[in-house]
Amino acid sequence: MIGDDLLTVGGKSFRRGERGVVELPVGRLVSHAELALRVNVIRGRKPGPSLFVTAGVHGDELNGVEIARRLVGQSFSGLKGDILIVPVVNVAAFLLRSRYLPDRRDLNRLFPGNADGSFGARVARTLMDEVVKKSTHGIDLHTAATGRINLPQTRMADRVDGSRAMAKAFGAPVMLKAGNREGSLRSACEKREMPYVLFEAGEALRIELPAVTFGLRGVMRVMRSLGMLRKKSKDREHPSAYCMSSSWLRASMGGLFRSFVPLGKAVEEGQVLGGIGDPFGSGETEVISDRRGIVIGRTGASLVDEGDALFHIAQSQVSPEKAEERILLSAEEVLPDLERPPYRDSHSDQ
Ligand SMILES: [Zn+2]
Numbered sequence: 001m002i003g004d005d006l007l008t009v010g011g012k013s014f015r016r017g018e019r020g021v022v023e024l025p026v027g028r029l030v031s032h033a034e035l036a037l038r039v040n041v042i043r044g045r046k047p048g049p050s051l052f053v054t055a056g057v058h059g060d061e062l063n064g065v066e067i068a069r070r071l072v073g074q075s076f077s078g079l080k081g082d083i084l085i086v087p088v089v090n091v092a093a094f095l096l097r098s099r100y101l102p103d104r105r106d107l108n109r110l111f112p113g114n115a116d117g118s119f120g121a122r123v124a125r126t127l128m129d130e131v132v133k134k135s136t137h138g139i140d141l142h143t144a145a146t147g148r149i150n151l152p153q154t155r156m157a158d159r160v161d162g163s164r165a166m167a168k169a170f171g172a173p174v175m176l177k178a179g180n181r182e183g184s185l186r187s188a189c190e191k192r193e194m195p196y197v198l199f200e201a202g203e204a205l206r207i208e209l210p211a212v213t214f215g216l217r218g219v220m221r222v223m224r225s226l227g228m229l230r231k232k233s234k235d236r237e238h239p240s241a242y243c244m245s246s247s248w249l250r251a252s253m254g255g256l257f258r259s260f261v262p263l264g265k266a267v268e269e270g271q272v273l274g275g276i277g278d279p280f281g282s283g284e285t286e287v288i289s290d291r292r293g294i295v296i297g298r299t300g301a302s303l304v305d306e307g308d309a310l311f312h313i314a315q316s317q318v319s320p321e322k323a324e325e326r327i328l329l330s331a332e333e334v335l336p337d338l339e340r341p342p343y344r345d346s347h348s349d350q
Pocket residue numbers: 057058061142143144
């Protein structure tokens with residue numbers, strides 16, 4: 001637990017029970033306008049864990065930004081501990097509606113950053129010093145990269161104690177044990193032995209209600225499992241389909257691509273998953289799965305070159321059919337939320 005009385009972020013101190021916004025300057029843009037990281041600090045009256053929630057590390061990934069925005073609107077009554085929410089980490093890329101920084105670098109390869117480094121390295125350092133180091137747990141919200149679509153899923157390392165428990169509590173349809181990338185926020189947190197979970201859902205440049213609903217519900221569930229919020233009686237254990245590995249099935253031919261299977265579907269070796277048509281003739285090449293598993297992501301492209309990634313297929317701990325059942329069940333669980341008007345609940349606890 002960080003600090004017994006005062007929590008200081010960017011030189012601004014907060015007492016228990018207080019909330020507010022801190023702007024952390026990270027540098028000036030070409031226009032001379034100063035760019036700042038906005039951190040929403042929400043302190044509970046009682047001590048507890050300190051959770052950071054970040055989104056927009058990739059500037060075109062909007063589902064997380066919407067989840068964080070709705071999170072800021074929650075009342076968090078009875079909160080124990082602190083929440084630090086950064087709805088847009090990579091503001092410079094967000095302004096460009098781009099995954100990358102203006103210098104084409106990926107912010108998620110620049111952690112833990114450097115106060116004397118590139119613009120992105122300074123953003124990374126500021127986030128580490130003022131947000132990550134003041135937290136005991138972290139959740140980072142993402143979508144698939146441009147041109148791809150992800151089934152809502154959490155990714156975590158089994159190595160750090162508490163990460164898997166957080167992913168389990170999050171209750172996304174799929175939990176994927178995933179390798180780490182040097183320079184990512186995740187790797188910086190894992191080096192600090194901080195329990196951390198990454199949520200991936202939907203596609204870039206869109207706000208998709210199912211992805212937002214899964215994400216918002218997941219963050220609140222994690223907070224309840226950490227004892228930051230009171231447990232709800234309807235908070236039953238929600239088994240995600242746990243997957244140990246995954247890989248992409250690639251195009252054996254270029255052309256016009258169509259997918260025949262939805263996300264979350266169990267697939268067999270030898271099953272036809274899509275077709276690639278010859279744009280100048282009637283010829284069609286079948287996309288045949290060379291493995292058993294569940295589809296957790298796919299390309300959103302209709303035009304593909306040979307070698308392009310088409311279907312992201314994961315190997316689940318239970319059978320693919322059982323995993324598909326769990327995924328369908330989790331989709332049904334969010335249906336009542338999906339039927340509600342999107343903003344009605346933005347000021348009440350989930
Ligand atoms: Zn991302």
